[in-house]
Amino acid sequence: MLFKEIVGNLHTKKQLLEGVKSNRVGHAQLFSGKSGSAKLTLALAYAQFLNCENRTVNDSCDTCSSCLKYNNLSHPDLHLIIPVLKVNNIKDPVSDHFIGQWRDFIYGNHYSSLNDWIDLFVTENKIGQQGTIYKHEADNIHKKLSLKNYEADYRVVLIWMPERMNLEASNKLLKLFEEPPKGTIFILVTENANQLLPTTLSRLQTIKVSDFTTEDIVNHFGKNILSFEKAKELKNLTDANLCKISKILNDNENNLDLFNDFSSWMRLSYKMDIQGISKWMDQLAAKGRKQQKLFLSYVIKMVRECLIYNFASNNLLKINENELAFLTKFSPFIHEGNSILIVEKLEESIKAINRNANAKILFFELSLQMVKFLKLKRKFAIK
Ligand SMILES: [Zn+2]
Incomplete structure (x- = not known):
């Protein structure tokens, strides 16, 4: 070396x-x-x-x-x-x-x-x-x-x-x-x-x-493989773990779009668009178990970022610009009344995937829960 x-x-x-x-x-x-x-x-x-x-x-x-x-x-x-x-x-x-x-x-x-x-x-x-x-x-x-x-x-x-x-x-x-x-x-x-x-x-x-910085990560993989924004997203997701990032890049060559998957899921759930959810679910179910788990970990991370956005300083956020733009509108729907329930449900789902649960049934059930959770009213006013 x-x-x-x-x-x-x-x-x-x-x-x-x-x-x-x-x-x-x-x-x-x-x-x-x-x-x-x-x-x-x-x-x-x-x-x-x-x-x-x-x-x-x-x-x-x-x-x-x-x-x-x-x-x-x-x-x-x-x-x-x-x-x-x-x-x-x-x-x-x-x-x-x-x-x-x-x-x-x-x-x-x-x-x-x-x-x-x-x-x-x-x-x-x-x-x-x-x-x-x-x-x-x-x-x-x-x-x-x-x-x-x-x-x-x-x-x-x-x-x-x-x-x-x-x-x-x-x-x-x-x-x-x-x-x-x-x-x-x-x-x-x-x-x-x-x-x-x-x-x-x-x-x-x-x-x-x-820890590796975002710039280090871009330099390691090369600018043509990884944009600065994507590198930042992966750095936040993996806690700057270069091995995990390599694995994600290898597994996801063509379909690494956690943010898009997440933002469309939340929009569809909020609108209770069951037909849309069903389509989205088919796409996710077609991906491998590893990617489904990665997606769910990403959602957990984003729920936590929403809470930070709501209740703490924005300096603590570990997100890129696209994510921030989305969070600005979305975070009011995540609060002390539903965040724990959502995270628990997501963690249970990761375990279920480990046990080889049927992905379509799992994501459909999870989406219905999400529709319900997003309707829960928050109890306190936030900033
Ligand atoms: Zn030598």
């Missing part, structure tokens, strides 16, 4: 590069950022830069023998540690059992989250495991580090999602975080730093990875 392949995060990149140039490389660093942010990619670009044999001012060369090995995550002095599951009759699972699969998963999307990883095992994972880094893993790390570095200046132990270390594993690694063998650095990549034990946290130097 090269720094130039990662959009945005200019400040963090600068901080990392300057650290290397001035020989201030912390021996235990925590890259902390939300799901779908650049924490793993920055950590990988940083590790690659540390070991590049032919660095340029701001990036790795991408062609030296170290870079080539880093490019496919196969450098012998890069140890990848990941949360694992007890599946396929593996008694004491450790990262080495799963690492091939994880590499493919990360090549598929560098911005994937812990949940995405666990979801891969949905059929084998009958007891709903969340992924764990066990004690044997910590023992393994001790063993690996007792050997000499193969070839690199910096041997890197990269722990992806260290918040999944169990207590025994955390305790066994504390000493190493504090004082790793010479030439070894720990890079931890977390999406939930507050789940790390304070004893662990206090031994790490934290690098805060910020």
Whole structure:
């Protein structure tokens, strides 16, 4: 991974590069950022830069023998540690059992989250495991580090999602975080730093990875794929999660129009246009379950935005101009008397879709409820 392949995060990149140039490389660093942010990619670009044999001012060369090995995550002095599951009759699972699969998963999307990883095992994972880094893993790390570095200046132990270390594993690694063998650095990549034990946290130097901005998102996908307005909408919908945005774009290539679907649904429901609703419903029922769920999550978000518009400062709104124009007229119909009922009903519907409910029946029933909810009068005057 090269720094130039990662959009945005200019400040963090600068901080990392300057650290290397001035020989201030912390021996235990925590890259902390939300799901779908650049924490793993920055950590990988940083590790690659540390070991590049032919660095340029701001990036790795991408062609030296170290870079080539880093490019496919196969450098012998890069140890990848990941949360694992007890599946396929593996008694004491450790990262080495799963690492091939994880590499493919990360090549598929560098911005994937812990949940995405666990979801891969949905059929084998009958007891709903969340992924764990066990004690044997910590023992393994001790063993690996007792050997000499193969070839690199910096041997890197990269722990992806260290918040999944169990207590025994955390305790066994504390000493190493504090004082790793010479030439070894720990890079931890977390999406939930507050789940790390304070004893662990206090031994790490934290690098805060910020959220992607709308501009970053446009730059990542390219202006011809994603307009600024659409990027803003997707950023708000996914909380700036680049992996989720990629998935939505892949799934929806031709029919990603949540706003239009939503605004027409609300208009039809308000007008009690049953024929129109029936047509709209046919269109939505023809889309996949994933898109139906995405649509319902979008409606929940918009109901919440209406409440913010009604009761709080407009600065808190996370919407684009089209949405704002619609909300200005629509939000009076959403209030304390119906918003909870609407959101509950929408959440129930998402669950029903998960249980394979008949989409036409579900959306028809939901529309009738919506007609009823929108007729409910509000009790208090609003701004
Ligand atoms: Zn290089």
